[in-house]
Amino acid sequence: MDLGFRGEVADFYHRFRRGYPPAVIDSLVAAFELTSDDVVVDLGCGTGQLTLPIAERVRSVVGMDPEPDMLLRGRSAANGVANVSWMIGSDADLPALGRLIGGRLGAVTVGQALHWMRHEELFHAVASLARPGGGVAVVTNGTPLWQQDTAWSRALRGYLEDWLGSKVTNTCGTDDASQRRYRDSLTAAGLEPAVVSVDYADELSVEQIVGGVYSALPVDRVPAPEQRPGFAMRLGEVLQPHGPYVEQVRVTVLTGRIRSGR
Numbered sequence: 001m002d003l004g005f006r007g008e009v010a011d012f013y014h015r016f017r018r019g020y021p022p023a024v025i026d027s028l029v030a031a032f033e034l035t036s037d038d039v040v041v042d043l044g045c046g047t048g049q050l051t052l053p054i055a056e057r058v059r060s061v062v063g064m065d066p067e068p069d070m071l072l073r074g075r076s077a078a079n080g081v082a083n084v085s086w087m088i089g090s091d092a093d094l095p096a097l098g099r100l101i102g103g104r105l106g107a108v109t110v111g112q113a114l115h116w117m118r119h120e121e122l123f124h125a126v127a128s129l130a131r132p133g134g135g136v137a138v139v140t141n142g143t144p145l146w147q148q149d150t151a152w153s154r155a156l157r158g159y160l161e162d163w164l165g166s167k168v169t170n171t172c173g174t175d176d177a178s179q180r181r182y183r184d185s186l187t188a189a190g191l192e193p194a195v196v197s198v199d200y201a202d203e204l205s206v207e208q209i210v211g212g213v214y215s216a217l218p219v220d221r222v223p224a225p226e227q228r229p230g231f232a233m234r235l236g237e238v239l240q241p242h243g244p245y246v247e248q249v250r251v252t253v254l255t256g257r258i259r260s261g262r
């Protein structure tokens with residue numbers, strides 16, 4: 001399976017994508033009452049943005065992803081963390097992994113990755129595999145940089161659309177309609193839905209915006225190394241009238257919980 005999260009894109013992802021604030025990890029621990037007895041599967045773990053902070057709070061975490069380059073970056077960032085296993089696999093592999101873990105499976109977390117998965121099947125699988133009180137969490141990490149409601153984001157969108165020669169419309173599952181669909185599917189799978197959001201503001205540099213864009217492009221669309229200075233310079237000029245580049249980040253944590261009394 002080639003999703004484009006490989007080679008340099010994995011490097012850009014690792015360097016430029018945001019992690020999650022501690023309040024997000026706290027809300028996951030609270031939602032599923034996670035303890036040092038629990039195992040968590042972080043599905044679509046990428047380079048470990050959720051995997052590593054969750055590992056500090058539970059017995060162990062399996063970071064699972066189909067892209068070996070993302071897993072390699074995650075493993076090198078883990079540097080000495082002893083309770084994370086990095087495993088190649090996709091949502092289709094969760095039933096087998098869940099059986100292996102057995103009654104200790106406290107939660108399956110999915111950060112910015114559900115739009116790549118068969119979410120209805122995934123939610124049903126979690127409903128039959130996780131312990132009572134456990135479940136699945138669908139986490140979004142802000143709105144894509146080029147989809148935000150600010151002048152600098154609109155300028156970025158225009159620049160990317162000119163450069164790519166096509167509209168950039170993908171919201172990566174962060175839009176209200178997708179979130180409603182996920183919530184309905186949690187209920188249909190017999191899970192109890194709840195949502196928590198964590199808001200904060202952060203100012204970005206042009207370098208961070210450029211890196212964030214490269215991290216989201218298919219690997220064959222990332223500008224060649226010799227084109228990058230020109231790409232960054234022209235984008236900097238387009239953005240310049242709209243600074244400072246403040247991003248209002250909203251992290252949403254949509255959880256589907258197995259009722260404890262089952």
Ligand SMILES: C[S@@+](CC[C@H](N)C(=O)[O-])C[C@H]1O[C@@H](n2cnc3c(N)ncnc32)[C@H](O)[C@@H]1O
Nearest residue numbers: 005044045046049067070090091111112113116
């Ligand atoms: C946008 S990254 C998210 C990484 C990280 N979880 C985060 O929150 O930043 C999406 C990840 O999902 C992975 N992915 C794509 N399809 C998948 C699937 N069917 N099952 C599991 N992971 C998948 C990709 O390889 C990629 O690493």
